[in-house]
Amino acid sequence: MTRLELALLTGVFEHESDGDAIYFYASEGPSDMVWLGIADLKEALEDEPMPSGCIVEMIRKLLTEAGPDETELEIDLSDLGDAAIFQQIVRRCEVLDHVTITSAWTCTKMRPDGFGGGVTVVTAHQILSNSTNEMECRLLDEAEHGDLGCAPGHGRHPVLMLAEEDVRSTLRDIQKVYAGTDAAAVEVSDVHIRQGCVEAISRLNLDDQLERIVSSAAMAATRIARAGPA
Template sequence: MADYYSQTVVQPDIPVDAITPLELALLTGIYEHELGDASIYFFASEGPSGIVWLDITELRAMLADEIIAPGSIAGMARDKLDAAGPEEVEIEIDLSDLGDATIFQAIVRRCDQLDHVTITSGWTCSKMRPDGFGGGVTVVTADHILSSSTSEMEYRLLDRCEYGELGCAPGHGSHVLLRLDEADVRQEIITMAEVGSPAGADPSAVTGEDIRMACLKAVEATDLAVQHEAIAAIAARAAIAIAGQRSA
């Protein structure tokens, strides 16, 4: 039987005073850690944990001082607490959806000493299994959580082998055409306020949480199937034209 490992380090060290009690309880459940003079180094010698158990009484005290935004880790913990039975003394927090990167992003947004956090993992196996080795990196900023892996590096290299410099385009044949960025939404709010439309628009009253909720609703309500089909047809015609020019 093979053992799989995901050895992970978090850089840079996180200032202690930037971490809330709930975040500290979760991060120390996910990772091993070393406490410095004013910061904490998080790492995992075998792999981060996706499940953290918290004492209900302690969790209730932690949430008393938390700002609970929609879709946040604190919101998930509060929902778990509300659903707990009277006989339960611990709560299981499953971080498979909202994980460590989400926690670090909240810290980056509050902490002037951090502009990003990098989570680097090396995947190894106790036997030489072909699927047991590789690695990944996640970069967390105030506005983005972006990840890549050695598999994606392999795809990019295969693209370059097949297409040359055309292979430098990301996606290994899958092209991102449109991305809704919350920073762009914020700028659009500022522009609307400058021209007075809608009436009474006040950018300072709109929080990051407001924008996050609005983006999620906009994505959920938007169906780009027709546009996708039309763009695919444009690309198909362009490919035929390129082939025709080459053979002419």
């Protein structure tokens, strides 16, 4: 964690030290607004081990916009979000593969719609969130269908998943086939693979294939119904 990230996160959250670790929490919710001294921010940027990134660039922009008489910056993190700060840390940390943020929604009066919570998982490449309502849907599926409890969302089943590790494996096979050519000499990074997956998916039109799968599922359901209980 850099000095700048620490300053921002301790402004967003309450915190407690636990050895070399820090536990961040919020009694009434994280703060979107953080006030930090300009001199401290400039010193933090000088200590910054990373030359750029969304956090650093935001602070640099605010510093250039600050007036000559200002000594403190009001930093609005509502658009960026605290998860983005944690993501920068995860990307840089070799022993940390994710950060989990849990939250609870409460109100001062007992209400049927005033309680619940959510969880956000921050990895190097994704920020994913889920609410207790969505988790409830999954449990209802399991309660209704047992071992046949289906995918999240009450009856939605994923059919295909493009896995980047499969793309990497295929890439190695291709490079072996084209050994000695320019195609084999190109260095393909994880970022290139991710961009390639996104581009390949965007070009697909699976409507016809999906219609055939739906028809096949309908016929299978009919066959199972005819056969009766196992």
